[in-house]
Amino acid sequence: MSEPSVRKTYQEKLKPTPAQERELERVLWRCRTLYTTALEQRITLWRQRGVSLTRYSQEAELKALRADLPDYAAIHSHVLQDVLARLDKTYQAFFRRLANGEKPGFPRFHGRDRYNSFTYKEYGNGVRLDNGFLVLSKIGRMAVRWSRPIEGSIKTVTISKAADGWYVSCSCAEVPTQPLPLTGRETGIDVGVKVFLITADGELVETPRYYRTAERELKKAQQRISCRKKGSTRRKKAVQLCAKKHQHVRRQRMDFHHKTALALVREYDVIYVEAIQPANLSRRPAPVPDGNGGYLPNGASRKAGLNKSIHDAGWGHFLSILACTAAWAGKRVEAVHPAYTSQDCSGCGTRIHKSLSVRTHVCTNCGLVLDRDENAAKNILWRGQRLRGVPALAGAMNRESVGL
Numbered sequence: 001m002s003e004p005s006v007r008k009t010y011q012e013k014l015k016p017t018p019a020q021e022r023e024l025e026r027v028l029w030r031c032r033t034l035y036t037t038a039l040e041q042r043i044t045l046w047r048q049r050g051v052s053l054t055r056y057s058q059e060a061e062l063k064a065l066r067a068d069l070p071d072y073a074a075i076h077s078h079v080l081q082d083v084l085a086r087l088d089k090t091y092q093a094f095f096r097r098l099a100n101g102e103k104p105g106f107p108r109f110h111g112r113d114r115y116n117s118f119t120y121k122e123y124g125n126g127v128r129l130d131n132g133f134l135v136l137s138k139i140g141r142m143a144v145r146w147s148r149p150i151e152g153s154i155k156t157v158t159i160s161k162a163a164d165g166w167y168v169s170c171s172c173a174e175v176p177t178q179p180l181p182l183t184g185r186e187t188g189i190d191v192g193v194k195v196f197l198i199t200a201d202g203e204l205v206e207t208p209r210y211y212r213t214a215e216r217e218l219k220k221a222q223q224r225i226s227c228r229k230k231g232s233t234r235r236k237k238a239v240q241l242c243a244k245k246h247q248h249v250r251r252q253r254m255d256f257h258h259k260t261a262l263a264l265v266r267e268y269d270v271i272y273v274e275a276i277q278p279a280n281l282s283r284r285p286a287p288v289p290d291g292n293g294g295y296l297p298n299g300a301s302r303k304a305g306l307n308k309s310i311h312d313a314g315w316g317h318f319l320s321i322l323a324c325t326a327a328w329a330g331k332r333v334e335a336v337h338p339a340y341t342s343q344d345c346s347g348c349g350t351r352i353h354k355s356l357s358v359r360t361h362v363c364t365n366c367g368l369v370l371d372r373d374e375n376a377a378k379n380i381l382w383r384g385q386r387l388r389g390v391p392a393l394a395g396a397m398n399r400e401s402v403g404l
Helices: 018-049 055-059 062-068 077-099 210-226 233-267 300-313 315-328 372-387 392-397
Strands: 005-015 117-120 127-130 133-136 140-145 153-162 165-176 186-191 197-199 270-274 332-336 360-362 369-371
Touching: 005 315, 018 055, 018 077, 018 117, 018 140, 018 153, 055 077, 062 077, 077 117, 186 233, 186 315, 186 372, 197 372, 210 233, 210 300, 233 315, 270 315, 270 372, 300 315, 315 332, 332 372, 360 372, 369 372
Parallel strands: 186 270, 270 332
Antiparallel strands: 005 140, 005 165, 117 153, 127 133, 133 140, 153 165, 186 197, 360 369
8 A cells, every 4th residue: 555645845945147047037028928918819819709719729829939939939838838828727717706606807917026937847848956956948057955855756847036036846746744643632723813723722822913013114115115216226126125025024924824733733633624715704895885976984994904914814824734734744624614603602502692892702501601712613623523423412512622
């Protein structure tokens, strides 16, 4: 029987020479131009003739394009094919959202700062590793600042540009897992704004609020950009400084998410979470017309502060990292329906309606007094146990974690 494996991506810092960096910029520029031109071609043909182009029909034109334009002939064909595959993926996502009745979001043209990576879709064909160096077809041999060895077999390689330089991401298949020792414990967690999360055992993880802490510096960095003349070297430097500050906040948050997820996975074998949609929770309230051409107050200004705190916490990113970390360690993360987890009493099941401002759960039936978030975490645990086959009554009355 083969050992369990996962798909994993390793990202490392590149150290290109100035000439190589200019070549990477040129490839990125041409890829963005191809993306924009292909999108324009799809839109024009649909408007004029009602013809819908496919990814493969556009890929068939690449041979003639490379023959007519030397700049594109100097770029590996797989890189150009991936550009068209990305465009097709955005169209498929657009039609999927349209069919589901969601806000569709038509594919948009990408500016210079919105297209920052290109991909070699097959390792060994245009890209390879040689004695610790990354060799890119028609670009050259680049040094890599390795932080760890790569495991598994490399499938695709992506070159991306960030605020502090260039990075290479190697997507590897058949990477063996590293199971952690089983503890025989399971829990439910409830994420929030007041505290980042609380477990069914009452353990708290405080919210670091990295964005809130750096908000003043970010504001000054943005104001510095506004004071610079457009197109000037000083403005470019100000933009670079602002981007690095945002990158620092993002990396702080990611580091916190990884450490928190690893601590939970080490302590519990099964973790139950709510199947929440953070994008819906942070959505701006819909306008309320007053019937006279104006609008009534809809609480948008009050909701803006809550939305900022939700984005600062990064619930969706954390839950994704938690699931990946659990799979890597041989543990499990199960999602349960989030309805009424804060309203139902974890002691007797009575539904006690309360507004978001009420932070303490007080049951009028059984007399249980508990923190609102901890009560929700316990309900998430009981609900997850019932999904796994634990009897509902035993799950609701048992205060100890169920052993595996």
